[in-house]
Amino acid sequence: MKKIFIISVFFISTLAIAQKNKDAAKFAQTITQKDLKDQLTIVASAEMEGRETATPGQKRAAAYIESQFKEFGLLPGNGSSYQQLYPVFQDELKSAMLDLYNLKFAYDKDFAINLSNAVNGTFNVNEVVFVGYGNTDKEKDDYKNVNVKGKWVMLLEANAADIDKDENSTMSNQRAVFAKINAATKNGAAGVIVVSKSFLKINRQPAQRKGNMYMKKQTTENAVPVISVSYQAAASILTRFLNNYSDLKNIAPGNYATNIKLTIDKTTNNLESSNVIGLLEGTDKKDEYIILTGHYDHLGKRDSVIYFGADDDGSGTVSVIEMAQAFAEAKKKGKGPRRSILFMTVSGEEKGLWGSEYYTTHPTVPLNKISVNLNTDMVGRIDPLYKGDSMNYVYAIGEDKLSTELMKITDSINKSANLEIDRRFNDPKDPNRFYYRSDHYNFAKNGVPIIFYFDGVHKDYHRPTDTVEKINFDLMEKRVHLIFNTAWVMANRNEMIKRDLPLNVGTR
């Protein structure tokens, strides 16, 4: 009797699980290729102008996503608002003047201001210290025999290996130049003059003297002005004759008397961007959450060329929208999730995961009540390097970083999904570092278990050619069904995902 009793309980609970899976499958079917395509045709349209953070295109996209969440009957996910606003800053140069004795240099032609290092004011410079390449390697420390404290430093953008090369063949390495500027400031420089090799080759737009956007105001206390000059301007400043850039290697390091007057007037514009958040309330576990994310921002436009970002990450954005609709539909039919679900499309991803950083530092629900974050960033294309059993694959990244449960759950759900779960990029030490490169990272960093779904990098990645007609909607539908079914299980299981592994993934 006892034995039979156990069997029948087992039988009933199996039936219940089967019924739930059937429900999940039924509502997953409401997410169709056609819906995904219709949505993406809007989100990645020319009207959205590439959705660059803090631009009108991004705001139009946000308004559209908000309208969809409202239409599905989701609640606002941030108090009474569907949008969570966050500040963005951008420096703009009002004017800059550089005079040598009575000679005026022309902006853009002879010199330019590094806006991120610009300090307002007028600077009179009577001496510059030329430090050559400005390197601080152990073997060759260009600061070893000079004292630059409180002085203006002039250094070469190029390195020894590149100085004689044709300027078209050498693209200046931004990172290396930053390191040189940092070295000068660390040594106490009052200002830095970078002699730029490709000064006139850089396509500057005089009308648009705007710097990069940033999210956190840096302290300007220790900032020193940094300017770039052409080799001709450098020659005048040093009162030396130079035929070409590579002649600079014959200039001896040391102090040079000069007479420069630099005036910088910049202003900082206050901009704004947002995350769009819709909430579907759960039933008996509504104080626990799962959060589905995708980033709706992309690279915007350069001149008049639009970066459509259909795959990156229009595909994740419309996946979140379509999953919201399917869950809302289920709720209307009495099959709503037990846990609450937050559907969040974030911006600022392409700038450096800003939206998700803002959310995780200003969460709308306690982060320890978020069972899992499923992040969808690029799910509409096929990696040309892909070598697997089939083309029906999705890369899954990060499942095993905080919990031993997620991989097992993915594998059990996927039994019927006919997708290959490819975990080749799962290791955070993988040279591509995909684990650090999308919004889930900010959740993981804060202890929330995550799964990142991804299709790989292709030739249209971050190019204007990432367009809707290149999306493989058949495969995208399969991937979204897998994510939806996973979300369904996460939202309805008895326990939150266990956080049973230490967070040990290094930093971005």
Ligand SMILES: [Zn+2]
């Ligand atoms: Zn991207």
